Every structure is written in C-alpha cells, then in structure tokens.
Amino acid sequence: DWNMPDYIAEAVEKIRAQVGSEEVILGLSGGVDSSVAAALIHRAIGDQLTCVFVDNGLLRLNEGAQVMETFANHLHMKVIHVDASGEFMKHLAGVTDPEQKRKIIGREFVEVFQRESAKLKQAKWLAQGTIYPDVIESAGSKTKKAHTIKSHHNVGGLPESMHLKLLEPLRELFKDEVRELGIALGLPADMIYRHPFPGPGLGVRILGEVKHEYAELLRRADAIFIEELRNTRDASGKTWYELTSQAFTVFLPVKSVGVMGDGRTYEWVVSLRAVQTQDFMTAHWAHLPYELLGKVSNRIINEVRGINRVVYDISGKPPATIEWE
C-alpha cells in the first residue's frame, strides 16, 4: 500500500537528482502514460521540460486543442505543437496494407520528433512514459521473439541514435497506479480514464488507403458515438462509456445507396465497435441497448453528410481483433 503524497515527493526528488539543471524533452501523445510522465517531470523540474506534441492528422476530434488546453494553458507547461498531418498524409497516399501503414506512421513520427527535438539543442534527456508492463513485455520479446499478429506502435521506442539519456519515471508502476498518480498531479479524469487509443490512430480505423477526407468524416462520426456512450446510463447508473473497455468508429471505404428526402444518396459506411475485456487479448462485443445504437445511427447519418449507413460490429476476439486492421 502506497502513500501518494510521499510517493510524489520521492519521485520528484529522484528526477531532480538525476537531471540536475539539464533540459528534458518528451513526446506527448495525449495518452495516459506520456501525460502522467509529463506532469510528474514538470512537477520536478518545471520549464526544464519541453514536450513535443505531433499531430499526425490521425487524431480524434479536437484532440490537439484539448492537449494544448490541458498542458499549455492549464498546467503551464512548455509544449510544442507540430502540425505534421500533411506530411503523414503524403506518405500514406496509395498505401493500403495495414502493416505497411503502421510502419510508415511509426517511421514518420520518429522523423518529425527527431527534427523537432534537434531544434532544442540544450536537451540532454529524452523522457518516456514507459510503465512496468512495457518493461516486462520488451524484456520478453528480446529473449523469445514474440509471435506478432500485428506490430504495435506507440510513441515509445525512439532510436538510440538520438544520443539522449533516457528518463523513465513510471518504469516501476502498473497502469492503475499511473492513473492514480495522474489524478493526484491534477490531470483531468476524462483524460486519465479515456479508452485506449492505438499509436497509429485513425490510420488503422480507416480501412485501406488513408485520406484526409475520410479522417474528417470518421472524426465527426466517432465523436457522436463517444458522446452518446458518455451520456447514456444503464440501470446501475454507469455510463456505457464506463461499461465498455474500448469503443470507436471504423471507416469503411465502401459506398452504398440510400434515400434522403426525395433524392437518392450514394455514400460511405461506418461501423461502430464496442468491446468489453479485461486484458485486450480476448474481448466480447458489448451488448449496447438498441435505443442507444439507433440514436447514434440517426445522429451520424443526419449530422455527417457523406455517411448514409451505420452498422454494428458483433465479432468477438478471437477470431476477430478489436481494431479492424
């Protein structure tokens, strides 16, 4: 059993002793781990920390603005917001293979991050939100080449060629401890208890070729789905957002016929996906209430011009995976 104020005080002392008066950079994704690492390091060394937030054009609706609001405006941290969406889209043009897309997105991130951090010439440290389960996982994969179904990319794993010392203040913590720490450091509960979001973002939720136009439609449809999940409660009083482990919308590059007023439409399809799981290795599709599904479908079709059909994914994992790519 740990005492949070003592833990924070100790962690802060440890970071100060390690870093001294040197400068630190951190790749902020908006996810729980990098956010908590940033808040903790900032508590310890203030403006010696600079965060780099890379917008790859594959984030959720208003995500960039929210990250800047929380970290720059509210917590007064130094955050560099890099809009690299054009660059990511350019490299993804014409690419349809899911693994290829993951590789490109991972590689582009490293390139953009390295370019931005090269501008911060004083930086001697690279901070990462590595947590204990990541440490175990990468130790395992070095010895017994893990059988990979999908290569997972996230913000970690920047190359050693950056010649920076690594600062990983969350290395000994489990996910629930990281969340508790984040709340104690003043991060918003919405951010700390957000469903997981994959590193390649909407890049693996737009099937096949990724286009800016598709990402725009998907962002709006997904925001409606998430808003309704947050606003609808079951008999126990919990929201459906809390009752599901992960929920999102997938863009299918397929057109189907519909009617609108007295006109015929020929537009895109999206699928809703919502799962319940303990460990994300196996998962059940969530039995969302029909009324909720119906409302989400109506709202998406009425509010997002360009989408005229909504379907619900009722596949378990296995044999399906949680993401569609």
Ligand code: XMP
């Ligand atoms: P799957 O689709 O394999 O997903 O059932 C299991 C969990 O992993 C997440 N996921 C990823 N996370 N980079 C990530 O950081 C990735 O490339 C990636 N692919 C899948 C997925 O969202 C789910 O939580």
